[in-house]
Amino acid sequence: MRPRSDEYMDRPVQTARDRTRSIEVESARSKGAMAPASALLDHRSPVMAGWRSKNTPKYPIVLAHGLLGFAELQLSSFLPSVHYWHGIKEALVAQGATVITPTVPPSSSIAERAAALHAALAVEAPAPEAVNIIAHSMGGLDARYMLANLEPLPVRVASLVTVATPHRGSSFADYLLEEGGAAPIHLPRLYGTIERAGFGTAAFAQLTRRYMQDEFNPATRDRPDVRYFSYGAAFVDPPPLLSPFRYPHGILAGVEGSNDGLVSVESSRWGTYKGTLLGVSHLDLINWSNRVGWTVREWMGVKRNFNAIAFYLDMADMLAKEGL
Numbered sequence: 172m173r174p175r176s177d178e179y180m181d182r183p184v185q186t187a188r189d190r191t192r193s194i195e196v197e198s199a200r201s202k203g204a205m206a207p208a209s210a211l212l213d214h215r216s217p218v219m220a221g222w223r224s225k226n227t228p229k230y231p232i233v234l235a236h237g238l239l240g241f242a243e244l245q246l247s248s249f250l251p252s253v254h255y256w257h258g259i260k261e262a263l264v265a266q267g268a269t270v271i272t273p274t275v276p277p278s279s280s281i282a283e284r285a286a287a288l289h290a291a292l293a294v295e296a297p298a299p300e301a302v303n304i305i306a307h308s309m310g311g312l313d314a315r316y317m318l319a320n321l322e323p324l325p326v327r328v329a330s331l332v333t334v335a336t337p338h339r340g341s342s343f344a345d346y347l348l349e350e351g352g353a354a355p356i357h358l359p360r361l362y363g364t365i366e367r368a369g370f371g372t373a374a375f376a377q378l379t380r381r382y383m384q385d386e387f388n389p390a391t392r393d394r395p396d397v398r399y400f401s402y403g404a405a406f407v408d409p410p411p412l413l414s415p416f417r418y419p420h421g422i423l424a425g426v427e428g429s430n431d432g433l434v435s436v437e438s439s440r441w442g443t444y445k446g447t448l449l450g451v452s453h454l455d456l457i458n459w460s461n462r463v464g465w466t467v468r469e470w471m472g473v474k475r476n477f478n479a480i481a482f483y484l485d486m487a488d489m490l491a492k493e494g495l
Contacts, residue, residue, distance in 0.1 A: 225266065225484055225485070225487070225488040225491075226487075226488050226491030226492060227266055227267040227268050227487065227491055228268060228303055228487050228490040228491045228495055229329075229490075229491065229494065229495055230300055230301045230302050230303050230329050230490075230495060231268070231269035231270065231271060231296065231297060231300060231302050231303070232263060232268050232269070232270050232271070232302070232303050232304075232305055232487065232490075233270075233271045233272075233273065233292065233296070233302050233303065233304045233305070234256050234259070234260060234270060234271070234272045234305055234306075234307075235273065235275075235288060235304055235305070235306035235307070235310030235311070235313060235314050236255045236256070236272075236274070236275070236306075236307060236308075236310050237306075237307045237308025237309040237310045238277070238278060238308060238309040238374055238378070255272075255457060256272060256457060256458070257457060257458040257479075258458050258479075258480055259457065259458055259479065259480055259483045260272055262480045262483065262484060263483060263484065263487055266484060266487060268487055269297070271291075271292070271295045271296060271302070273287070273288055273291030273292065273295065274287070274291070275287035275288050275291070275310075275313060276370075276371055277370055277371075277374075278365070278370050278371050278372060278373075278374040278375065279370075279371035279373055279374060280371065280373035280374060280377060281309070281312050281313055281316050281374070281377050281387070282316060282320075283371065283373070284309070284313040284316075284374070285313045285314070285316040285317040285320070285321060286317075286321065288313050288314065288317050289317050289321045289324070289325060292324075292325045292326055293325035293326075296325060296326035297326075298325075298326060299326075299327075300326065300327075301326065301327040301328065301329040302326055302327070302328055302329065303328075303329055303330045303331075303332065303490050303495055304328060304330070304331045304332065305332045305334065305483070305486060306331065306332070306333050306334065306336060307334045307335065307336075307456060307457055308334070308335055308336055308337070308433070308434065308453065309336070309337070309374065309378065310333075310336070311331070311333030311334070311336030311338070311401075311441070312336060312337070312338070312377075312383075312387070314328075314331050314333075315331065315391050315393075315441075316387075316391055318331065318393075318394050318397055319390075319391045319392050319393075319394065320391070327396075328394075328397050329397070329398065329495045330397060330398040330399070330400065330490060330493070330495045331397055331398070331399050331400070331442075332400045332401070332402070332445075332486060332490070333399075333400070333401045333402070333439070333441055333442075334401075334402045334404075334439075334456055335402070335403060335404050335431055335433070335434045335439050335453055335456055336401065336434070336438075336439060336441065337378055337383065337433075337434045337435075337438045337439070338383065338388070338401075338438055338439065338440065338441045339380060339383050339384055339388070339437065339438040340378055340379050340380030340381070340382060340383035340384060340438060341378050341379070341380070341423065341433060341434055341435070341438060342380060342422060342423055342426035342427050342435075343419045343422050343423050343433060344375060344376075344378040344379045344380075345379050345380055345381070345426075346422050347375070348375065348376060348379060358375055359372075380438075393442070398442070398443075398493065398495065399441055399442025399443065400442055400443050400444075400445050400489075401439055401440055401441040401442055401443070401444050401445065402439065402444075402445050402446055402447070402448060402486075403429075403431070403434070403435075403436040403437075403438075403439030403440065403444070403446075403447045403448070404431035404434075404436070404439070404447065404448040404449075404451040404452070404453070404455070404456055405429035405430055405431055405435075405436050405447055405448070405449055405450075405451070406420055406429075406430070406431065406432065406450065406451075406452065407449050407450045408450075409421070410432060410452070414432075414452075415432075416431075416432025416433070416452050416453065417432075419432055419433055420432045423435055429447070431448075431451060431452055431453040431455075431456070432452045432453045433453040434453060445489070448477060448482070450477060451477045455477055455479060456479060456482075457479065458479035458480060
């Protein structure tokens with residue numbers, strides 16, 4: 172029976188090829204360790220067909236956005252607002268979860284963004300409950316910094332789940348910031364324009380591999396009372412010719428290997444590594460897929476290989492089963 176439209180998901184028929192391209196699940200307790208794939212899951216049909224019966228986490232979920240992110244953006248009074256977590260918050264709430272979506276400065280330093288996250292939780296987090304933080308991209312670095320450095324925490328954090336977070340930096344950031352390098356645009360030349368628009372610029376240099384590995388990680392210790400989980404993502408084939416990820420994917424692939432167009436799989440690993448989502452871009456992970464492009468592909472018989480909403484519902488179910 173086809174699910175109702177209010178269940179947020181399309182569920183095309185699953186094939187064996189779909190299953191092997193959807194998510195490679197690995198278990199690795201130590202940071203950055205590689206372990207053999209232990210199972211294959213598909214965050215589409217039919218695995219998620221009964222998602223409304225999945226478990227709800229014990230604690231509220233905090234969705235922490237990445238670089239250049241926001242919780243809700245109102246471009247005009249005549250246009251609907253744009254949500255960073257496109258449809259994801261609504262699906263989690265429909266499942267019974269309490270969801271908090273704080274906003275931090277889009278491109279400021281990790282320390283500034285972490286301070287904003289800390290302040291938002293002080294206002295929005297229900298005391299005396301704990302929370303689970305699910306963070307996309309740079310949001311995971313903000314959360315790690317807050318947990319390590321901003322005592323006392325406004326609320327107990329039971330877990331941090333990072334999704335495509337550059338824990339070891341990104342070689343594409345290196346490429347854009349290299350003085351006299353091959354990049355067509357040396358990013359620091361644009362800093363004045365960015366700052367005049369009211370945005371910070373400190374984030375960019377802090378996403379380099381040197382900064383993350385030599386400065387941030389040694390000074391940012393995990394808390395023993397917090398559970399750390401992570402997911403990575405990677406294209407299976409090179410992105411299409413017109414994809415905004417085609418160029419950065421090639422840069423990253425040559426240096427770090429498999430990647431989602433902005434963050435490599437190896438850089439994504441932190442704590443207990445839960446899996447690599449295959450055939451998925453960095454923006455697919457927050458449900459920002461190119462809907463027009465996918466409609467055309469589906470007319471041509473190409474099936475979607477990833478459902479972001481199903482993925483986050485599955486994460487919530489995982490947290491519930493962990494007692495969180």
